[in-house]
Amino acid sequence: xxxIACLKWVTxxxxxxxxxxxxxxxxxxxxxxxxxxxxxxxxVVAVCAGPSGAERALRDAIACGVTRAVRIDLxxxxxxxxVASAVASVxxxxxxxxxxxxxxxxxxxxxxxxxxxxxxxxxxxxLIDVTIAxxxxxxxRRLDGARREIVRVSGPAVLxxxxxxxxxxxxxxxxxLAADTATIDVITGPSSVVDTxxxxxxxxxxxxxxxxxxxxxxxxxxSLTDAGAATGRSExxxxxxxxAAARIVSTLREWGYLx
Amino acid sequence: MSDAxxxxxxxxxxxxxxxxxxxxxxxxxxLIERGxxxxxxxxxxxxxxxxxxxxxxPRWWETAPIQRWVVRRxxxxxxxxxxxxxxxxxxxxxxxxxxxxxxxxxxxDEWLSRQAVAAGAQLVTSTTVTGLLRDxxxxxxGVRTDxxxxxxxxxxxxxxxxxxxFLAKEAGLYTATDPSNFxxxxxxxxxxxxxxxDERFGVRDDQGVDIExxxxxxxxxGGGFVYTNLDTIALGVVLKLPKLAAQKKRPEEIIATLKxxxxxxxxxxxxEVKEYSAHVIPExxxxxxxxxxxxxxxxxxxxxxxxxxxxxxxEGVNFAMASGMYxxxxxxAAVARNDVSTKSLSAYSDRLxxxxxxxxxxxxxKVPGLVLxxxxxxxxxxxxxxxVERVFRVDNPQPKPGLRRIVREERKRAGxxxxxxxxxxxxxxxxFG
Amino acid sequence: xxxxxxxxxxxxxxxPAGGPEAIAEASGRAIVIGSGAAQATDDLxxxxxxxxxxxxVSDPQIWGRLAAEVLTQLGSTDSVVVPASPDGRDLAPHLAxxxxxxxxxxxxxxxxxxxxxxxxGGLAIAEHRPSGRFVxxxxxxxxxxxxSSTAATVSTVDVSAPASSPAVVSxxxxxxxxxxxxxxxxxxxxxxxxxxxxxxxxxxxxxxxRAIDASMGVTRVITDRGWAPHQRQIGTTGIVVDPTxxxxxxxxxxxxxxxxxxxxxxIISVNxxxxxxxxxxxxxxxxxxxxxxxxxxxxxxxxxxxS
Ligand SMILES: Cc1cc2nc3c(=O)[nH]c(=O)nc-3n(C[C@H](O)[C@H](O)[C@H](O)COP(=O)(O)OP(=O)(O)OC[C@H]3O[C@@H](n4cnc5c(N)ncnc54)[C@H](O)[C@@H]3O)c2cc1C
Ligand SMILES: Cc1cc2nc3c(=O)[nH]c(=O)nc-3n(C[C@H](O)[C@H](O)[C@H](O)COP(=O)(O)OP(=O)(O)OC[C@H]3O[C@@H](n4cnc5c(N)ncnc54)[C@H](O)[C@@H]3O)c2cc1C
Ligand SMILES: Nc1ncnc2c1ncn2[C@@H]1O[C@H](COP(=O)(O)O)[C@@H](O)[C@H]1O
Numbered sequence: 001x002x003x004i005a006c007l008k009w010v011t012x013x014x015x016x017x018x019x020x021x022x023x024x025x026x027x028x029x030x031x032x033x034x035x036x037x038x039x040x041x042x043x044v045v046a047v048c049a050g051p052s053g054a055e056r057a058l059r060d061a062i063a064c065g066v067t068r069a070v071r072i073d074l075x076x077x078x079x080x081x082x083v084a085s086a087v088a089s090v091x092x093x094x095x096x097x098x099x100x101x102x103x104x105x106x107x108x109x110x111x112x113x114x115x116x117x118x119x120x121x122x123x124x125x126x127l128i129d130v131t132i133a134x135x136x137x138x139x140x141r142r143l144d145g146a147r148r149e150i151v152r153v154s155g156p157a158v159l160x161x162x163x164x165x166x167x168x169x170x171x172x173x174x175x176x177l178a179a180d181t182a183t184i185d186v187i188t189g190p191s192s193v194v195d196t197x198x199x200x201x202x203x204x205x206x207x208x209x210x211x212x213x214x215x216x217x218x219x220x221x222x223s224l225t226d227a228g229a230a231t232g233r234s235e236x237x238x239x240x241x242x243x244a245a246a247r248i249v250s251t252l253r254e255w256g257y258l259x
Numbered sequence: 260m261s262d263a264x265x266x267x268x269x270x271x272x273x274x275x276x277x278x279x280x281x282x283x284x285x286x287x288x289x290l291i292e293r294g295x296x297x298x299x300x301x302x303x304x305x306x307x308x309x310x311x312x313x314x315x316x317p318r319w320w321e322t323a324p325i326q327r328w329v330v331r332r333x334x335x336x337x338x339x340x341x342x343x344x345x346x347x348x349x350x351x352x353x354x355x356x357x358x359x360x361x362x363x364x365x366x367x368d369e370w371l372s373r374q375a376v377a378a379g380a381q382l383v384t385s386t387t388v389t390g391l392l393r394d395x396x397x398x399x400x401g402v403r404t405d406x407x408x409x410x411x412x413x414x415x416x417x418x419x420x421x422x423x424x425f426l427a428k429e430a431g432l433y434t435a436t437d438p439s440n441f442x443x444x445x446x447x448x449x450x451x452x453x454x455x456x457d458e459r460f461g462v463r464d465d466q467g468v469d470i471e472x473x474x475x476x477x478x479x480x481g482g483g484f485v486y487t488n489l490d491t492i493a494l495g496v497v498l499k500l501p502k503l504a505a506q507k508k509r510p511e512e513i514i515a516t517l518k519x520x521x522x523x524x525x526x527x528x529x530x531e532v533k534e535y536s537a538h539v540i541p542e543x544x545x546x547x548x549x550x551x552x553x554x555x556x557x558x559x560x561x562x563x564x565x566x567x568x569x570x571x572x573x574e575g576v577n578f579a580m581a582s583g584m585y586x587x588x589x590x591x592a593a594v595a596r597n598d599v600s601t602k603s604l605s606a607y608s609d610r611l612x613x614x615x616x617x618x619x620x621x622x623x624x625k626v627p628g629l630v631l632x633x634x635x636x637x638x639x640x641x642x643x644x645x646x647v648e649r650v651f652r653v654d655n656p657q658p659k660p661g662l663r664r665i666v667r668e669e670r671k672r673a674g675x676x677x678x679x680x681x682x683x684x685x686x687x688x689x690x691f692g
Numbered sequence: 693x694x695x696x697x698x699x700x701x702x703x704x705x706x707x708p709a710g711g712p713e714a715i716a717e718a719s720g721r722a723i724v725i726g727s728g729a730a731q732a733t734d735d736l737x738x739x740x741x742x743x744x745x746x747x748x749v750s751d752p753q754i755w756g757r758l759a760a761e762v763l764t765q766l767g768s769t770d771s772v773v774v775p776a777s778p779d780g781r782d783l784a785p786h787l788a789x790x791x792x793x794x795x796x797x798x799x800x801x802x803x804x805x806x807x808x809x810x811x812x813g814g815l816a817i818a819e820h821r822p823s824g825r826f827v828x829x830x831x832x833x834x835x836x837x838x839x840s841s842t843a844a845t846v847s848t849v850d851v852s853a854p855a856s857s858p859a860v861v862s863x864x865x866x867x868x869x870x871x872x873x874x875x876x877x878x879x880x881x882x883x884x885x886x887x888x889x890x891x892x893x894x895x896x897x898x899x900x901x902r903a904i905d906a907s908m909g910v911t912r913v914i915t916d917r918g919w920a921p922h923q924r925q926i927g928t929t930g931i932v933v934d935p936t937x938x939x940x941x942x943x944x945x946x947x948x949x950x951x952x953x954x955x956x957x958x959i960i961s962v963n964x965x966x967x968x969x970x971x972x973x974x975x976x977x978x979x980x981x982x983x984x985x986x987x988x989x990x991x992x993x994x995x996x997x998x999s
Contacts, residue, residue: 019296019369080785081795108797113785116753122860123753125782138863144709144777144832146868146877149750155859164923164931172408176383177262177289197809199816205801205808205834236966236977244980245988248939248960251976255958257880257937258904 001095002043005034006087006115007061008103009054009076018053025163026100032166033159034098035065037132043067047090049074049083055184063171063179074189082192084114090187091119096153099160101126109160116158124151125160263289264594265587266402266413267380268388268426270297270372272307272576273560273583274419278375278382279315280587281417286594288380289411290372291404293387298368301421302536304446305361305486305493306469308577313356315584316374320357324366326488327467328352329359331460335522337475341644342522344470353466361467361486361493371580391416391429391556398599399430399555414599415590416556419583422541424549424562432549432558440547442481442568443503445510445537446495447518449530453490459526460487471573473630474640475520477513479506480633484573485526492527494518497540497568510537540568540575548620551611552604559586565616567623578616585610634679642673695721696804697770699759699787700736701779702726703750704865710775710832712738717773717802717830720844723762725755730848738837739844747853750862752779754854756786762849763791769825773802776829788827796820796828801835875926880906881935883926885949886913887942887963887982894919896986897941903993909933911949927952942982945970 007030011021023031031046038044046061048054049072058069072086091097097119099112109125116123128148129140136154142162143149153159171179214220239247252258265281267274270292278290294300306329312319330353333346352358376382392401392410401412418426422441427433460468472483481498496513503510517523541547541564548564551557559565560579567574589607593599611617630636649665660668670680696718700711705728715722720740724733729746736742745762749755763772772787774780776798788795800817801808807820807828856862875881882901884894894910901908909926910919926933927949934954940961943949945968961974962982971977978985 019299019365079794080797081789084785108795109781110785110795110797113752113782114789114795117786117789122857123782124860125752126778142778143703143865144779145706147706148866150863150866152861152863153859154861155857157857157860167922170406173383173386173404173406173411174408176386176406177381180381197818197820199811199818202810202815202817234975234977236971236974236979238966238979241980241984241988244962244978244985245992247976247978248962248985248989249992251960252904252937255937257958 001039002045002093003034003038004087004091004094004097005031005044005046005061005066006091006097006099006111007031007046007048007054007057008100008111009048009050009057010103011053018056021053021056023057024100024103026102026161028100028168029161029163029166030098030100030159031061031064031066032168033130033132033161034096035169036166037096037098037137042095045070045090045094047072047087049086049189050076058184059179059182060171062182062184063175064169065171065175068185069182070185070187072187072189074192075194077194078192080108080111081114082190084111084118086187086189087111087115088118091115094119095156097121097158099125099158101160101162112158112160119156119158121156121158122153123158123160124153125158127159127161128165130159130161130165261401261412261414263287263381263411263413265289265415265417265590266291266411267417267419267587268402269293269419269421269560269562270375270382270384271301271368271419271421271560271579272371273562273579273586274417275368275371275375276315276580276583277417277419277557277559277587277590278372278380279378280584281591282375282378282380282587283315284588284591284595286591288375289413290375290380290382291386291388291402291411292372292382292384295385296365296369297372297382297384298365301364301368302444302446302538303364303576304444304484304495304573305363305488306359306573307362307367308359308574309580310356310358311577311581311584315580320355322370323360324362324370325465326361326363327462327465328354328357329361329469330462330466331468332359333468333470335470335472335475336640336643337472337520337522338641338644340521341648342520343644343647344522350466359469361469361488363488367576388420388426391426393555397554399553402426414555414594415604417583417586417590418556418558418562419560419579419586420562422539422561422564422566424558426556427549427558427562430553430556430558432551432553434549440542440564441500442497442540442542443500443510443537444495444497444540444568444573445514445535446484446493447514447532448488448534449492449494449527450490450533451492451527451530455529456487456490456492462487465489472517472523473635475517475523476636477506477508477516478637479503479508479513480636482630483517485523491533492530494523494527497573499542500539511535541566542568551608552601554601554604555599557586557590557604557607559583565611565620567619578619581614581616582611585614585616632683634675634683638673638675642669642675645669645672695719695770696773696802697763697768698722699772699774699780699783700724701752701755701774701777701783702729702732703779704728705731707732707735708775708777708779708832710777710780710830712736712837713832713835714773714775714780714830715739716837717835720842721770723759725759725762726750733844733846736844740842742844742846744846744848745851746848747851749853749856750865751856751860752782753786754856755779756783757790758851758853759783759787760790762851765849771802771804771822771825772827773799774827774829776831781829784827784829791825791827793825793827794822796822796826799828799830802828802830875907875909875924875931875933878907878909878933879935880904880937881909881926881933882906882939882941883909883911883943884914884920884941884982885911885943887944888914888986889983891917891919893983893986896990900986900989900993906935906937906939911943911946940970940974941986943970944968945973 044066045068046066131138141149212220264286267290282288331348336343387405390403467487470485486493559582565578593603698714698718716738723743725745898908915925932952936957938956959974960976
């Protein structure tokens with residue numbers, strides 16, 4: 001059986017300068033979990049669909065201890081589905097597939113879902129905590145409103161983790177030296193359509209708001225814009241510790257944070 | 260067997276050239292750099308004199324990431340509001356074999372390190388050397404790094420870890436470090452469209468300008484510089500450390516005042532500050548240089564204080580590249596001889612002594628003291644500019660005073676003794692001559 | 693002409709973040725799917741035309757496939773807008789794949805012929821002009837809703853839910869808890885910095901935070917010292933937070949810290965240096981020893997809860 005780590009190589013700067021490229025903290029966590037969750041005798045494979053520059057990330061992964069590194073030669077701008085399909089060809093039959101919850105360019109986060117669909121296995125995505133045990137893993141998934149879902153993973157699944165879940169181990173010097181000459185398998189990816197939609201600077205759209213209330217037009221404008229509201233409450237006081245504590249508590253009450 | 264024949268610590272100009280030289284000679288070389296890529300955090304003013312590369316990288320100018328070739332060099336003396344500029348231009352400097360060039364360090368250092376890798380050296384990045392390994396006799400036998408399982412052995416270690424080299428200190432090669440031997444360099448990178456820079460500095464295409472400034476540093480002893488890149492200007496100051504501390508001025512404030520000087524402001528008007536950085540420089544200090552050779556180890560570049568930075572001087576990269584190359588050669592030869600003792604390695608110091616590296620430093624050994632002296636710093640700029648101002652001022656119907664009289668009057672006004680002026684002139688002449 | 697329909701996943705009757713907005717974007721047309729879907733429909737004031745698919749599963753993969761089945765069953769050829777909540781984001785690829793259409797993720801605006809998608813962490817917008825049917829996920833909070841309610845027509849579709857993958861089993865859903873809450877979502881945060889002198893102070897700080905229903909955050913100096921885990925670090929290299937209340941104990945307010953702080957409505961800072969940036973930012977800046985103040989707060993709050 002194998003455990004897979006999916007790493008997305010991203011050049012964050014518009015000038016495509018490879019020196020500043022890398023993988024996200026989330027992908028680094030994914031790699032760490034791949035290494036931690038592999039059972040004795042299991043292979044850990046790092047996979048990246050991307051240009052040749054991405055081999056630097058794969059060499060780093062080898063230095064950290066993965067048994068094999070595969071680069072799928074693919075234009076990184078193809079759709080998440082195309083990436084997932086290409087990665088699926090390498091990940092078929094894997095026991096666990098670890099992804100980042102998001103890539104360095106804050107991609108869509110949809111590739112792990114597509115990958116689970118393509119592989120026909122389960123998924124647990126957006127994980128904020130992972131506990132690995134021998135038979136099964138217990139993972140905590142982020143829901144909205146600060147709720148958490150606790151999920152047990154006992155068989156093949158795609159998992160995506162947030163960047164704060166683990167810190168990638170530091171590769172040993174011997175590992176780094178050996179990785180320099182290690183082989184990286186290169187697979188030619190399917191040719192697919194590159195998404196060439198033009199980008200414009202972000203502008204928030206107009207938001208729908210409830211109609212303003214107020215007797216006069218001026219009041220209604222005020223209620224929308226906050227104009228004339230008190231500003232600059234800022235205050236500096238020198239207090240001894242007991243007085244300071246009392247002041248904090250009374251201020252929190254005044255602001256309505258304490259009953 | 261050792262892990263490598265030669266370990267080079269630091270992939271700045273000194274380290275990469277050391278690695279190129281040793282790898283070319285067929286040695287197994289490991290080049291260790293703490294940054295994510297060579298040059299990532301390295302800063303300097305902006306002008307390199309790369310001719311030394313003729314020996315290492317044939318036709319280097321075809322691939323080196325150069326911004327502009329310097330075809331104009333100016334020295335500017337600033338009083339509070341006046342400026343005297345000596346300006347030299349040679350378009351021949353804009354063609355091979357070239358003189359100076361402006362370049363960004365992250366580009367230049369990374370390019371140079373790729374030459375080392377091409378020569379066969381193994382580059383290891385994001386790895387910091389934290390100490391030396393030594394055998395019972397005290398001979399250096401390798402380095403310790405911050406990675407797990409991070410000890411690495413070698414026949415020779417070349418320390419190119421930059422100013423304040425802790426490796427040279429750990430090996431006991433520095434006697435004592437005196438803060439007055441250091442200056443602080445601070446600079447801003449200012450963005451302007453290329454055509455605006457071309458117009459303001461009177462250049463075109465890839466021609467560039469190098470302006471060194473004396474005075475204008477708000478009373479703190481030091482100097483300033485303005486260099487042109489393609490679409491940015493590097494503007495900075497080099498400040499004497501003890502003076503800076505005593506005056507309680509921040510380097511940013513001094514840069515701001517320099518930028519507001521009537522002779523500088525029009526050059527940079529409308530520019531956007533892209534970057535601010537500061538770094539310590541070993542000031543031209545023949546006197547502060549460490550012992551450069553010990554059993555199993557050599558020191559090169561800024562780590563060996565091989566840098567000229569005395570107000571109007573900013574040369575370090577060329578000395579770093581040359582000393583690195585000589586260190587690489589000497590290390591390779593010593594490994595081939597199977598003798599890495601101090602004696603065997605001292606071919607390195609002999610070569611430094613015989614070439615411009617130490618000759619320039621010896622010749623100029625008194626110049627930094629002079630350039631950074633209170634007299635030159637506090638009195639001469641005002642004196643020189645007011646002499647020139649009176650010579651050039653036309654206030655008819657008053658008859659023009661004679662030059663001698665002007666000089667005498669202004670010298671007295673500035674409080675400069677004739678004997679001192681003559682002595683300084685002599686030191687200067689001998690230094691440069 | 694094809695139109696838009698929202699697919700909104702519901703878990704135990706709770707509507708996800710951005711659900712109402714997705715429905716509003718689809719002009720009030722929605723398929724509400726999940727456990728407690730019928731009950732959740734009562735809260736959807738934006739809805740005009742709702743299809744309820746009440747199934748007792750909470751698995752985004754299955755929701756996605758079921759939603760595709762239901763759309764096909766209804767003969768719909770509409771494009772679909774899904775809220776980009778955690779569940780919505782996770783179901784969308786399965787829905788798109790089952791329908792055999794493109795997925796456009798993280799949209800800020802969706803219409804049948806034009807979809808604007810946020811790129812590069814919200815720095816840029818890409819405008820797609822889809823020629824056919826598609827699935828898009830809509831970022832919560834981008835449009836707001838105008839909750840003038842009209843009565844909705846509600847119909848129900850019965851489907852039998854397929855079994856979830858036995859390899860991935862939902863075990864439990866935890867309600868929000870401030871002490872385990874992810875800092876990014878915490879509405880109240882108590883922060884500690886290098887002005888607190890030892891590791892135990894951060895246990896004490898966490899207790900104080902709990903007492904006022906807040907989460908604890910720290911500066912990088914503290915995580916570097918190993919006194920708090922990385923998930924607690926606020927700032928550019930930590931977590932970007934957006935609380936309404938922030939209390940800073942012994943924090944200087946370096947830009948790498950404050951740039952991750954959002955726009956709190958109220959800030960209190962306790963520091964011995966009245967002039968540091970954190971004190972400048974504070975609504976109430978108290979010059980005092982933060983360690984001693986924490987001791988006093990502990991005493992004060994335990995007295996409060998005793999009485
Ligand atoms: C403000 C300023 C302006 C200057 N202007 C000019 C100019 O215009 N022209 C000019 O020629 N010179 C200039 N200089 C001087 C020039 O920058 C230096 O002389 C030159 O960089 C020296 O090169 P080096 O290779 O010896 O050291 P550095 O360039 O400092 O390189 C040292 C390298 O070692 C690495 N390193 C350090 N410690 C370790 C460690 N423990 N483990 C691993 N790696 C380590 C560093 O990351 C770095 O890459 C200027 C300097 C300053 C500060
Ligand atoms: C690339 C980079 C990324 C960084 N990322 C982050 C990041 O993500 N998050 C982050 O927080 N930092 C980050 N930093 C570090 C940041 O620059 C600051 O160093 C850090 O935020 C300072 O933490 P501090 O306020 O706890 O410590 P300090 O700056 O040392 O401040 C301690 C404060 O405590 C006060 N104090 C001292 N004694 C007492 C007392 N008895 N009572 C009350 N007050 C007292 C002092 O007056 C001072 O204001 C980053 C730095 C870099 C270079
Ligand atoms: N080209 C790729 N190669 C390998 N893994 C990828 C690639 N693109 C995305 N991933 C994985 O999918 C996660 C989410 O990416 P995204 O959908 O781009 O936000 C990433 O963190 C990676 O783990």
